[in-house]
Amino acid sequence: MPGEIALGLDPVIVCVVDAVPLVLTVVDGERPRLPAGSFDPARDRTLELAARRSIDEQVGLNVGYLEQLYTFGDRFRDPRETAGGPRYVTIGYLGLIGSPALGGQADVEWIDWYQFFPWEDWRRGRPLVLDKNVVDRVGAWIAEGGTDAGRRIRGTAAFGLDGAPWNDEAVLERYEILYEIGAVAEAPVHRDVLGRPMALDHRRILATAIGRVRAKIKYRPVIFELLPPSFTLWQLQRTVEALGGMRLHKSNFRRFVEDGGLVVGTGERRATSGRPAETFRFRPEVIAERPDPGVGIR
Amino acid sequence: MPGEIALGLDPVIVCVVDAVPLVLTVVDGERPRLPAGSFDPARDRTLELAARRSIDEQVGLNVGYLEQLYTFGDRFRDPRETAGGPRYVTIGYLGLIGSPALGGQADVEWIDWYQFFPWEDWRRGRPLVLDKNVVDRVGAWIAEGGTDAGRRIRGTAAFGLDGAPWNDEAVLERYEILYEIGAVAEAPVHRDVLGRPMALDHRRILATAIGRVRAKIKYRPVIFELLPPSFTLWQLQRTVEALGGMRLHKSNFRRFVEDGGLVVGTGERRATSGRPAETFRFRPEVIAERPDPGVGIR
DNA sequence: CGCCTTATACTACTTTTGAGCATAATTGGT
DNA sequence: ACCAATTATGCTCAAAAGTAGTATAAGGCG
Structure with missing residues (x-):
């Protein structure tokens, strides 16, 4: 029983x-x-x-x-x-x-x-907390592992050490390593903790969510759930950047979503503090046209 | 309570x-x-x-x-x-x-x-069951939806109708549509059912698994869990093709996994019925080098 | 040896991506 | 009216990645 x-x-x-x-x-x-x-x-x-x-x-x-x-x-x-x-x-x-x-x-x-994951926001450049508090401790954790190649590869890949690229989707992996090395307040033993803690394991659940949404916007048009029915391309881009924690190249982003058939202009314009912007709406037909209709761009 | x-x-x-x-x-x-x-x-x-x-x-x-x-x-x-x-x-x-x-x-x-998903295996060309039994019924289901654009896009995208590309990962989506139209024996009302049924909702769980593994091999090196420590490139390719239900271009596949650093030659050779093949092993360092170290190729 | 089979190498072409610069249409100040 | 600042939009060009072949190499076998 x-x-x-x-x-x-x-x-x-x-x-x-x-x-x-x-x-x-x-x-x-x-x-x-x-x-x-x-x-x-x-x-x-x-x-x-x-x-x-x-x-x-x-x-x-x-x-x-x-x-x-x-x-x-x-x-x-x-x-x-x-x-x-x-x-x-x-x-x-x-x-x-x-x-x-x-x-x-x-x-x-x-x-x-x-606030919970300050090391995940690269929009204003490399987060300071990384070099101030993370890189050394992850390095120590790797060194402590000795010949454990798994630990070295894991840490290197997760935090982009030794020139490895930063993977915006590895939010949970990073949180789990920080938990393991006692760098978050939720860990049973910890010091010099990073980010605002949450109750129970809720920060782990949030990490899972952030990783998922960052991955998902690249192959499903879920970004439009977060936007009004009509929006400017700059609004769209800023929303993507907010989720991904990174800046995108403006013209290339435009080309990607417009030429890719993800959005279509409404013909209407909206005032900005410069040249007025055209508004766009999501184009649902793209789902049947492209295998991975998302905003997957670096 | x-x-x-x-x-x-x-x-x-x-x-x-x-x-x-x-x-x-x-x-x-x-x-x-x-x-x-x-x-x-x-x-x-x-x-x-x-x-x-x-x-x-x-x-x-x-x-x-x-x-x-x-x-x-x-x-x-x-x-x-x-x-x-x-x-x-x-x-x-x-x-x-x-x-x-x-x-x-x-x-x-x-x-x-x-056996459970005969429409998912495209290795010997387009599965016969699609044109014999699926396309018409999905078409009827779309027509029946009338102005429901969601249903049209969903069916078109899932089954590659009207020239839409086949998405190998949409296994669950296809199963769910077939369930909805009563084309699988697990559906409460059904006729002319396709594929071998399973107990309870286990075919749905299997569909979830197939979709997941097809997606996963493209960005994580999980394919090597299914192979011995050393293998030939043809063995690797056939394993990928088995999961994906599709054929791959041989030279391009080789170039992708070898130049991409996913595998490395062992120097040893293995007899085949033609020229002997070199054996390879997985190269774990690739995890830290590439953002999405998988066998993601068409 | 010649022929079949499979492995491996190489080439040409197309598409996608990455980065930068040029131009257009507003606002607000002088 | 004109100019500078600001934002949107369009365009170019090179590099990288992907697609589709063909050519050559190295074995076994009659």
């Missing part, structure tokens, strides 16, 4: 406002947490519907796009776990929403996700 | 023998099923460890590579579910293994996964 399971739902709800990627949190204690819910099989026919209802009940929000991320079930991942009690397993979800309108709960807050 | 949860584990264990992609099944009834286990929190510290132990106990197999796929929890996905009873939630896993050695259970069987 297997022990008891408590199945939770942990949604990472993302919105981008003025090139700042925001994640929806509940701040009712020391550390922000995700607006978690629990799955009651008597009420919901599917896990996704349960997640949607839980989000609606918790924060009064109707997310358009929602996808399952990963299921977390390590022992003691939730401090409520006791010797004879249930295991707290939780399913992470990624939700995307176009505007940060909320139901009005007091303790709900949108937070810039780079 | 939420209802009870029974948490299962459904591993899709894959092995490629002579260019045939095999999946490990239990055949003890009408329909093959995955070698499922159940998660007992009292015994296992993590979900992955539970999956590994379950696989070992069920089929006496030690998989090297194992990754979580997706968590399935729809109401009535498991026929054991009753009105007052628990919801049977299960976590799918993908396991890769180099050789089909087994512990010796009688009802365990390796089955060519294209």
Whole structure:
């Protein structure tokens, strides 16, 4: 007779406002947490519907796009776990929403996700925290591994050491290495911690979400879930850059999305502080035309 | 007080023998099923460890590579579910293994996964079943949708209609459309069904696994989990082709993996029925050199 | 030896990507 | 009215990557 399971739902709800990627949190204690819910099989026919209802009940929000991320079930991942009690397993979800309108709960807050992962934002150049606090410690961790080639390759690839390229999608891998070397406050033993901590393993779930969304925008047109129906190309680019934490080449980005058939001009123009910009809308037919219709550009 | 949860584990264990992609099944009834286990929190510290132990106990197999796929929890996905009873939630896993050695259970069987998905194998040209049975029915389903542009784009993209390219990774999407139109035996209402059915929703889980592994080999070097430590380039290519269900251009494939630093020659040669081939081994350093070290080639 | 088979090398061409510069259309100040 | 600043948009060019072949090499076998 297997022990008891408590199945939770942990949604990472993302919105981008003025090139700042925001994640929806509940701040009712020391550390922000995700607006978690629990799955009651008597009420919901599917896990996704349960997640949607839980989000609606918790924060009064109707997310358009929602996808399952990963299921977390390590022992003691939730401090409520006791010797004879249930295991707290939780399913992470990624939700995307176009505007940060909320139901009005007091303790709900949108937070810039780079507060939790300052080393992930390369838009204003290489993050200072890397050379100040990360590179040396990862190097020490590699050296400490001695002949462990796996550890060397892992660390080098994750943090772009020795000239290795930075992989914007390896968010979880980096977080896990930092956890392993005690550089985040969630680790059982830690010092000189980086980034703002979250409750439980929620920063790990957020890392999973960021990695997923960074990968996904490159081959699925999910970026448009975060934008109004019509937008300028600069708005689109800034949103992509916000998620990816990197700058893109303007003309090449335009060429990619326009010639690639991802967007189509509306003919209307919008005032800027310079030449007015044409507005565009997503062109859904591209899904059937290209194998990977996303904004996959370096 | 939420209802009870029974948490299962459904591993899709894959092995490629002579260019045939095999999946490990239990055949003890009408329909093959995955070698499922159940998660007992009292015994296992993590979900992955539970999956590994379950696989070992069920089929006496030690998989090297194992990754979580997706968590399935729809109401009535498991026929054991009753009105007052628990919801049977299960976590799918993908396991890769180099050789089909087994512990010796009688009802365990390796089955060519294209028996379950005959429309996914394009190695000997376009699968006949597509034009015989699929294209018309998907077309009818689209027409039936009337002005529903979503359905048209979805069907066109998934099955490569109207000249759209075939996307080898959209295995689950195709299965789900076939389920929706009643072209698979697992659908509640069906006729003229395609492919061999599996128990419960196991064919859906297998579709998820095939899609995942087809995507994954393009950006992670997981293909080597399915090969011995040293292999010829033709062996490597045939294994990739088996998973992807498509043929690759031989010289270009060689150039890609060799010049790309994914493999390195051992200097040894192996007899073939023609000129002997050099053997190669995986070169792990590539992980730190290239952003997406996989066999991503058309 | 000549022929078959498979491995490996090389070439020509096309497409995509990366980086930079040029021009266009506004606003706001003088 | 004109100029400078600002942002949008268009264009070019070289490098890199991908596509599709053909040519040659090295074995086995009659």
